Amino acid sequence: MKRVMGAALCALLAGGIAHANAETKLTIATVNNGDMIRMQKLTDDFTSKNPDITLEWVTLEENTLRQRVTTDIATKGGQYDVMTIGTYEVPIWAEKGWLAPLDNLGADYDVDDIMPAIRSAVSKDDALYAAPFYGESSMMMYRKDLFDAAGITIDGRLTWDQTLEIAKKLHKPDEGVYGICLRGKAGWGENMALITTMGNAYGARLFDENWNPTFDSAEWKAALDMYTNILGNYGPPGATSNGFNENLSLFNSGKCGMWIDATVAASFVTNPKESKVADKVGFTEAPCAATCTGANWLWAWNLGIPMGSQKVEAAQKFIAWATSKNYLELVASKEGWANVPPGTRMSLYQNPKYLEAAPFADETLLAIDSADPINSTMKPKPYVGVQFAAIPEFQGIGTTVGQQFSAALAGQMSVDQALSAAQSSTDRTMRKAGYY
Amino acid sequence: MENKQTPLGYISFSVFAWIVGLLIFFPIFWMVLTSFKTELEAVSIPPSFISFDWTLENYAEVQERSNYFKFAMNSVILAVGSTLVGLVFAVTCAWAMAFNPTKRTKDALLWMLSTKMMPPVGVLVPIYLVFRDWGLLDTRFGLIMVLFLMNLPIMVWMLYTYFKEIPTDILEAARMDGATLPKEIIFVLLPMAVPGIASTMLLNVILAWNEAFWTLNLTTSDAAPLTAFIASYSSPEGLFWAKLSAASTLAVAPILVIGWFSQKQLVRGLTFGAVK
Numbered sequence: 001m002k003r004v005m006g007a008a009l010c011a012l013l014a015g016g017i018a019h020a021n022a023e024t025k026l027t028i029a030t031v032n033n034g035d036m037i038r039m040q041k042l043t044d045d046f047t048s049k050n051p052d053i054t055l056e057w058v059t060l061e062e063n064t065l066r067q068r069v070t071t072d073i074a075t076k077g078g079q080y081d082v083m084t085i086g087t088y089e090v091p092i093w094a095e096k097g098w099l100a101p102l103d104n105l106g107a108d109y110d111v112d113d114i115m116p117a118i119r120s121a122v123s124k125d126d127a128l129y130a131a132p133f134y135g136e137s138s139m140m141m142y143r144k145d146l147f148d149a150a151g152i153t154i155d156g157r158l159t160w161d162q163t164l165e166i167a168k169k170l171h172k173p174d175e176g177v178y179g180i181c182l183r184g185k186a187g188w189g190e191n192m193a194l195i196t197t198m199g200n201a202y203g204a205r206l207f208d209e210n211w212n213p214t215f216d217s218a219e220w221k222a223a224l225d226m227y228t229n230i231l232g233n234y235g236p237p238g239a240t241s242n243g244f245n246e247n248l249s250l251f252n253s254g255k256c257g258m259w260i261d262a263t264v265a266a267s268f269v270t271n272p273k274e275s276k277v278a279d280k281v282g283f284t285e286a287p288c289a290a291t292c293t294g295a296n297w298l299w300a301w302n303l304g305i306p307m308g309s310q311k312v313e314a315a316q317k318f319i320a321w322a323t324s325k326n327y328l329e330l331v332a333s334k335e336g337w338a339n340v341p342p343g344t345r346m347s348l349y350q351n352p353k354y355l356e357a358a359p360f361a362d363e364t365l366l367a368i369d370s371a372d373p374i375n376s377t378m379k380p381k382p383y384v385g386v387q388f389a390a391i392p393e394f395q396g397i398g399t400t401v402g403q404q405f406s407a408a409l410a411g412q413m414s415v416d417q418a419l420s421a422a423q424s425s426t427d428r429t430m431r432k433a434g435y436y
Numbered sequence: 437m438e439n440k441q442t443p444l445g446y447i448s449f450s451v452f453a454w455i456v457g458l459l460i461f462f463p464i465f466w467m468v469l470t471s472f473k474t475e476l477e478a479v480s481i482p483p484s485f486i487s488f489d490w491t492l493e494n495y496a497e498v499q500e501r502s503n504y505f506k507f508a509m510n511s512v513i514l515a516v517g518s519t520l521v522g523l524v525f526a527v528t529c530a531w532a533m534a535f536n537p538t539k540r541t542k543d544a545l546l547w548m549l550s551t552k553m554m555p556p557v558g559v560l561v562p563i564y565l566v567f568r569d570w571g572l573l574d575t576r577f578g579l580i581m582v583l584f585l586m587n588l589p590i591m592v593w594m595l596y597t598y599f600k601e602i603p604t605d606i607l608e609a610a611r612m613d614g615a616t617l618p619k620e621i622i623f624v625l626l627p628m629a630v631p632g633i634a635s636t637m638l639l640n641v642i643l644a645w646n647e648a649f650w651t652l653n654l655t656t657s658d659a660a661p662l663t664a665f666i667a668s669y670s671s672p673e674g675l676f677w678a679k680l681s682a683a684s685t686l687a688v689a690p691i692l693v694i695g696w697f698s699q700k701q702l703v704r705g706l707t708f709g710a711v712k
Contacts, residue, residue: 032671033674068652075564075565245676253479
């Protein structure tokens with residue numbers, strides 16, 4: 001009897017172990033946005049093709065996610081098998097050896113179809129360290145009806161001076177319309193994303209070849225003068241509180257004549273369920289000034305695998321599924337072509353069905369194609385990134401400088417004072433970090 | 437001196453109290469209202485008050501996307517668990533300080549409270565490493581330990597204040613009758629301090645329920661409570677107010693009900709010792 005029970009116990013244990021081996025649970029950390037949520041809803045497609053893999057989603061707000069995954073990967077906590085990370089983190093983490101290279105995405109993955117600008121942003125030594133899920137640049141969205149009424153036509157790429165003149169004409173606060181809406185909320189991913197591209201357009205750069213900050217240059221002065229003038233005088237009241245979502249609300253309510261922000265906004269402002277001006281929106285490239293180089297940013301949310309993960313094979317299978325061309329077709333079949341994650345694959349922009357469903361496709365492609373993280377400034381620079389410098393210190397620098405620029409917009413200090421404060425605080429940080 | 441209140445004074449005071457009460461309640465009311473709006477209505481300017489198309493689609497979406505009951509159950513386990521563990525330590529600690537004080541007791545109490553003044557992020561990495569090495573990441577046990585330790589100073593302080601109100605003579609009488617130390621605490625001290633213990637427990641449950649730093653940073657899925665549930669509905673790009681409001685309403689509903697029914701004890705606990 002004892003032998004029978006022993007055998008049964010062994011069989012049970014063996015079965016349990018076999019079951020445990022059969023099922024690999026992937027924990028995926030992600031941000032809460034429409035494309036990511038859609039991916040969660042389509043999980044069944046992946047698990048039906050890979051019955052030995054189960055998916056556990058952890059969705060977090062962007063800043064919480066960044067803090068959470070950074071802590072985990074830096075301490076080798078091993079809590080996540082797949083992480084959603086931005087183009088800022090990928091080169092830094094790849095350099096530190098925190099990310100596993102994606103070298104087994106499958107024969108039909110077609111890595112050459114990934115947009116060159118995005119691919120270079122997530123690669124190191126030609127190896128992919130994260131796969132882009134969706135990408136974006138920045139562009140101008142404007143109200144065609146207000147432009148027509150004011151007799152304004154767009155001929156070629158606008159300059160910031162021309163944009164200022166248009167903002168003056170459109171600005172009618174008594175009628176509830178503000179000339180232009182821009183990001184004013186302080187933060188390296190908020191107002192600094194826009195202001196840095198303005199700086200690039202005016203010929204400025206964050207650091208010179210020797211990593212010295214350059215906020216004391218005439219180019220930065222011109223850029224910040226324009227920013228505080230156009231947004232302070234022809235923008236909505238309380239602009240220092242406005243980030244992407246606040247401006248989206250204003251634009252969708254018909255309060256903004258122009259809005260320069262992420263290309264991903266195009267699908268929101270043209271969606272009649274979300275926007276009161278869905279059929280009145282036009283798109284054009286972000287304005288230039290002394291140059292058009294770096295005048296629009298480049299960002300992508302990517303899926304990466306922490307180094308040391310025990311589930312690299314399963315994680316690569318998942319990443320290959322989520323960032324493949326087949327996934328775009330899956331989304332299109334379930335939710336329509338307008339809802340596929342944009343900005344990562346060139347083939348999407350050659351697909352007539354997508355071009356028909358997304359009236360903003362051409363401008364999005366143009367913007368992403370023209371953003372180059374390596375050559376994004378008029379003068380030479382030592383860092384990678386258009387609207388950021390891919391160094392660990394930039395988050396802190398960007399947030400501090402963003403607060404100083406926001407204070408200048410609010411009138412709490414002058415442009416000169418803000419630039420001087422930005423220069424000294426950045427100089428201190430870089431000195432402490434041992435750059436010089 | 438007799439303090440007579442005139443009818444006008446009474447009415448003015450009542451009106452003022454109502455205004456303050458409504459102001460405090462308004463954000464919760466607005467959150468509940470927003471949860472029944474569409475995303476477009478939720479951000480429309482000027483905001484619509486009652487006259488909008490009421491919808492339950494946000495609640496349906498939240499239910500579809502997240503397992504609310506799993507998060508809620510974790511919140512209950514963490515809040516109740518950390519409170520019960522904390523009570524065991526806090527009662528004994530407060531007993532010692534209230535009835536057998538030394539010349540260092542006041543300093544010890546102040547030191548305990550001072551630990552609350554350190555920003556939690558300052559010890560995030562060491563705690564994270566300890567949790568990683570001990571296999572406590574994403575476990576309810578680990579979270580209960582952190583929450584109990586975090587709230588222990590407040591529990592000790594509150595119970596100390598209550599115990600100080602209890603005459604030492606009663607405890608001495610019990611000792612004279614042959615009560616051992618555990619019996620003295622369990623059968624004499626605790627029954628007299630029930631209101632104080634109840635309000636301490638309630639406050640601790642609320643603090644543990646609302647804690648959103650450690651619960652977000654030390655959990656992923658298995659032990660994630662309602663704070664993680666709410667955090668998953670904030671979006672950097674795209675409208676999310678209505679869905680976030682629905683998630684928040686679901687998250688605060690249980691604690692709101694508990695707070696409503698136990699407000700008498702809670703107010704007594706929070707104001708105890710303020711007026712003597």
